[in-house]
Amino acid sequence: MYKIVKKERLNDVVELMEVHAPMVARKCEPGQFIILRVGEDGERIPLTIADYDREAETITIIYQIVGFSTRQLAKLNEGDEITDFVGPLGVPTDLHKSNHVVGIAGGVGSAPLYPQLKKLAEMGVDVDVIIGGREAQYVLWADKFKAFCKNVYVMTDDGSLGEKGFGTVKLQELIDNGDPIDEVIAIGPVPMMKAVVGVTKPHNLKTMVSLNPIMIDGTGMCGCCRVTVDGKIKFACVDGPDFDGLSVDFDELMARQRMFKEEEHQVDANADR
Ligand code: FES
Numbered sequence: 001m002y003k004i005v006k007k008e009r010l011n012d013v014v015e016l017m018e019v020h021a022p023m024v025a026r027k028c029e030p031g032q033f034i035i036l037r038v039g040e041d042g043e044r045i046p047l048t049i050a051d052y053d054r055e056a057e058t059i060t061i062i063y064q065i066v067g068f069s070t071r072q073l074a075k076l077n078e079g080d081e082i083t084d085f086v087g088p089l090g091v092p093t094d095l096h097k098s099n100h101v102v103g104i105a106g107g108v109g110s111a112p113l114y115p116q117l118k119k120l121a122e123m124g125v126d127v128d129v130i131i132g133g134r135e136a137q138y139v140l141w142a143d144k145f146k147a148f149c150k151n152v153y154v155m156t157d158d159g160s161l162g163e164k165g166f167g168t169v170k171l172q173e174l175i176d177n178g179d180p181i182d183e184v185i186a187i188g189p190v191p192m193m194k195a196v197v198g199v200t201k202p203h204n205l206k207t208m209v210s211l212n213p214i215m216i217d218g219t220g221m222c223g224c225c226r227v228t229v230d231g232k233i234k235f236a237c238v239d240g241p242d243f244d245g246l247s248v249d250f251d252e253l254m255a256r257q258r259m260f261k262e263e264e265h266q267v268d269a270n271a272d273r
Pocket residue numbers: 214215216217218219220221222223224225226235236237238
């Protein structure tokens with residue numbers, strides 16, 4: 001069992017938990033994820049590691065309360081225990097020395113982006129971040145990024161914080177200004193990552209994305225998380241979750257994510273009875 005040592009509400013749909021998970025905290029690297037279960041019959045929830053503390057042996061996760069299983073998770077409080085907390089899973093992000101990297105996050109994408117940019121900054125890379133959200137409350141961790149990013153650009157759809165507009169507008173602006181960028185790392189909803197690639201592809205600008213398709217076992221056995229990258233089938237859980245965004249078939253990924261919407265609504269409706 002894995003004890004929740006801290007719980008915090010970040011906005012009306014997103015929460016943060018720090019979980020005591022010594023084995024995971026000892027080994028994990030930026031880009032990896034865990035799969036947790038609440039209760040013996042609980043659904044497996046894959047979540048990318050947002051932060052880790054090797055001394056305190058804790059892992060930070062951030063989740064959006066979107067359905068039955070995340071509502072079950074949200075019912076737990078500090079001091080409660082999570083039944084399963086398996087990891088670290090997936091391939092660590094390939095973080096290498098370059099001059100200038102721009103990270104772009106949408107919604108809870110700030111969480112997995114954070115350890116990646118932090119490590120790059122520690123390696124001496126100039127790091128900028130663009131954080132986007134529908135409105136001010138959905139812009140996560142701008143202050144935490146300020147600790148190591150050269151520039152933190154905040155973009156909101158309604159202009160309630162930072163500049164009004166999508167993150168891709170700011171990215172386009174940086175590119176148009178002739179900012180020499182070696183790599184873009186985009187993490188967020190699939191349509192947002194697809195839009196980022198729409199901006200970077202014409203410039204052949206290296207763009208890494210972190211994919212979170214439906215997952216079951218997380219060990220490459222079930223095939224549930226398959227994605228097509230450069231025309232080849234890959235499993236996000238063992239080959240990713242990071243992939244070359246310029247080569248990802250986003251349309252197929254979005255179609256697969258919509259496949260079980262009906263069943264998910266039924267589970268939700270039954271749970272609410
Ligand atoms: Fe089953 Fe990836 S989750 S193969």
